[in-house]
Amino acid sequence: MATIPLPPPDHETGLTEPPTPSGEPAALFQREPAHAAHRFEQAAPGGPEPWRKRLAWLRNLALFVLLPTLAVAIFEYGIVANQYESETHFVIRTAGQSGSANSGLGQLLGLDPNPTTADSQTVVDYLLSHDAVASLERTVGLRAMFRRSEADPFSRLDADAPPETLLRYYREMVHVDVGHEAGITRVGVRGFRPADAQRLAEALLVIGEQRVNEFNKRLLTSRLAAAREALQAAETGVNDSQAALSSLRQSARDIDPERTGAARITMVTQLQSELAQARARLAGMAAAxxxxxxxxxxQTAQVRGLEQQVAAAQASLTGSAQATATGLGRFEGIRFRQELAAKRYESATTALDTAREQALRQQLYLVRIVEPNLPAKALYPKRLKLVATIFFALLLIYAIGWLILAGVREHAA
Incomplete structure (x- = not known):
């Protein structure tokens, strides 16, 4: 019977270690306790590894989310200046516009659109143009308003800003919106002082009214130009015919050639009647x-005298260039042209009155609905909204990045 020698006892524990089998099983026997101990170390609760991971996660969260959010909050609440907004509303109307122009049924069927929407858009384009900026610079000092001491260095307009930069800055501070249904235009003006915002909004209304008046003047001038030209031509025709009639009267030395001609015709008729009677008496005397x-x-001498008078009277009517018939023909021609010119003048006068009435009916008016207010509280910048947006955006980006990184690590393991 073979005996297995025992190893000497351990001096610290007093226990004797079991013998280690030789060969391959012995190697497996030696590796198994180490692997089991490693599993026991990973599964042991309360170890330092979860706390290190948690601290690393919190450190990264503070670095990539909390610190940027805190920096934005300090910048918004400590550096960025307050901006006050004054608001005003107006609408563009025409003198001849009826209340049914904006009826709901007409808009639903597409048969009755708002005719002043295009006019309102025209005014809006002017209010946001460089012409408006130049006018406001002359009237209210636009650059000085945008360079107030209350403004922060990041929001203040540069002292040597060119007109293009001023226009771009102005469009950031002034917002104009047109309601397509009712045609009401809303104007919002920002300023670093409440009084500046109100004053600038009032100035915008004033220059808007001035532009509308200029539109009306141009419309009236263009509509009346053709009618006035026709009226001037008619007046020229009347004057020319009157001058021709006066010249004819002076040359003929006759105020009323028509009446004179009628009188001469009557005289010739009477002379012819007397001549016939004289000839009849002469014929009766010839037999006696x-x-x-x-x-x-x-009696014969009387007949000859009457014949000469009749011949002379007839010659004065039709026999020469100075005859009554010739003068009467020229007079009637001039009178016809005069009557035609008078009718043209009357028609041109009526057309001018009609054009003026239509132009006045189509004139535009800027009607104020809401006057510019004096703001009591700064509405801009939206600090809380901006800080919250930055925080949640960074948090979302951080969470997505952490999930992606965790997936990559798990895949690598």
Whole structure:
């Protein structure tokens, strides 16, 4: 019977270690306790590894989320200046616009659009243009308003800012919106002082009204230009015909050639009647008396005299260039042209009145609905909203990055 020698006892514990089998099983036997101890170390609760991971996670959270958020909060609450907003509302209307122009049924069917929306948009374009900036600089000192001592260095306008920079800065401080349904235009103006915001909003209304008045003046001028030209042409025609009539009267030395011609025709008719009567008496005397008798000679002389008078009268009517018929023809032609010019003048006058009435009916008016207010509280910047947005955005980015990194580590393990 073989005996297995025992190892000497341990001096510290007093126990004797069991013999170690030789060969491959012995190696496995030696590795198994180490592996089991490693599993026991990982599963042991309360170890330092979870706390280190948690502290690292909190450190990264503070570095990538809390510190940037705190920096933004310090910047917004400690450096950025307050901005006050004054608001005003107005609407563009025409003198001839009826209340049904904005009816809901018309808008639903698309048959009755708001005719002043385009006009409102035109005014809005002007209020945001460089012309408006130049006008405001002359009236209220726009650059000085944007360079107040209350403004922070990041929001203050540069002293030597070019006009393009001033226009871009102005469009950031002034917001204009047009409501397409009711046509009401909202104007919001920001300033570093409440009084500046209110004053600038009032100045915008003033220059808007001035621009509308300029539109009306141009509309009236363009609408009346053609009518006035026609009226001037008609007046020229009337004056020319009147001058021609006066010249004819002076040359003929006759105030009323028509009446004079009628009188001459009447005279010729009477002379012809007297001539016929004289000839009848002469024919009756020829059968009763001798041709050399005094009565017959006198009657013959009377007939010859009447014949000469009739011939002269007829010659004055139609026989020469100075005849009554020629003068009467020129007079009637001038009178016809005068009457035609008078009718044209009357028609041109009516057309001018109609054009003026239509232009006045289409004139625009800027109607104030809400006057510019004096703000009592700064509405900008939206500090809490901005800080909260930055915090949640960074937190979301950090969470997504942490999940991606954890997945990569797990995949690598």
């Amino acid at each position: 008396v001798r041709p050399d008798s005094p009565q017959y000679v006198a």
